[in-house]
Amino acid sequence: MRTIAYNDIVKAIRDTIIYSTTHLSEDMLKALQEALQKEESPVSRAVLEQLLENAQLAAKETKPLCQDTGLAIFFVKVGEDVKIEGGSLKSAIYEGTQKGYEEGYLRASTCDCFTRQNLKDKVGYNLPPIIYFDIVPGDKLEIEFAAKGGGSENGSRATMLAPAQGIPGIRAFVKEVVSNAGPNVCPPIVVGIGIGGSFDMAAVMSKHALFRDIGSSNPDPELDKLEKEIQEELNKLGIGAMGMGGTQTVLAVHIETYQPGRMCHIASLPVAVNIQCHSSRHAHITL
């Protein structure tokens, strides 16, 4: 049994939140630079230049890249041989989130979905977070964090296709979602696609797909090919940076399926599309 202190988890989460909301990740910076090189439209080029300048400035001043510092999303893998000392894991994530957002001068964006009142006084500063727990073999605690903005989340969709619709149906659905979202989701975007599992699991997988490094390959060669084909097709839409017209709308397409076996029910074909804006703020902690 390995012991991890409650306070170490709180501190790791707090620091990760502040760092990742003010420093654009290396893979995203590289993807934006490549998009700038390829982009043919002058307006879109000007937008991409502003985004790269913004990333530089945000890092220099430890200022949030975007004012929408999002909901705090966590995917947590708890090793079966890990013991947390000094409090519960869930409380540590809550406390780390509150500290990171409040002490980092980030925005509290959680509200009551009916009264629309901000929850910072009633529940806590930008609380509660969204947490997915998984239990795995080993003595490590792995935490993936994302600050997920509302604009790109609002353009995301899920559907249950008929099995006969197959890959053409999936492609058509993804194209429809990205096309309808247009400028609203702050392109250039990363498109996370969850295929299979159940209705809810497809959506969770589409979100988790956004954690993969941009530029990395899908371990399933068939899906890797499909990702590249979908990306090319989406870039033909002409949406461009911030929707002002251009050739570089989609920086990457990431597909996740339910393992083992790319499973779904014999009657179903669940598909979910989670869109990530260019201000992709993702981080990975191992304790």
Next chain:
Amino acid sequence: MAEYKLQTPLSDEDVSKLKAGDIVYLSGTLYTARDAAHKRLVELIEKGEKLPFELQGAVIYYVGPTPPKPGEVIGSAGPTTSYRMDSYAPTLIEHGLKGMIGKGKRNEAVKEACKKYKAVYFGAVGGAGALLAKRIKEAEVIAYPELGPEAVRRLVVEDFPVVVVNDTYGNDLYEEGRKEWAKE
């Protein structure tokens, strides 16, 4: 695609010369408001009561900034998605609003109001919150402080960079830009 420097408040003449795709650097006063504040502003107009700021010629910026650090004027302050204000914007335009700054598509009612009453919708670069905050020189909450990030603020800006998305002639940069670059 022309470039202009404009001082707020904006006149009919100012907005009439603008075309979708033009780059504009705004200086002067902007007011911030999101959905919750818009709802209250429209209720005041319907009741015939006075608004917390002069609407004639005004430019509203759709933004909910992050809190400022000690010594900062404002935190990060990029645009939010504009469609959430679509149901309120035409009433404000009818009563003198000349400019809106946000990101994303507007509905037909907003575009029609822009044509009929002469107003423009500007796009700012979403996700460039740190950069845009540099052009904001003063910020002060003037109404609804209980709304937190959604309170109405008076901002003083210098050369705040925006692009004309919807002009007073019914043009739409999102539709035209996409048509120009689509490869179908």
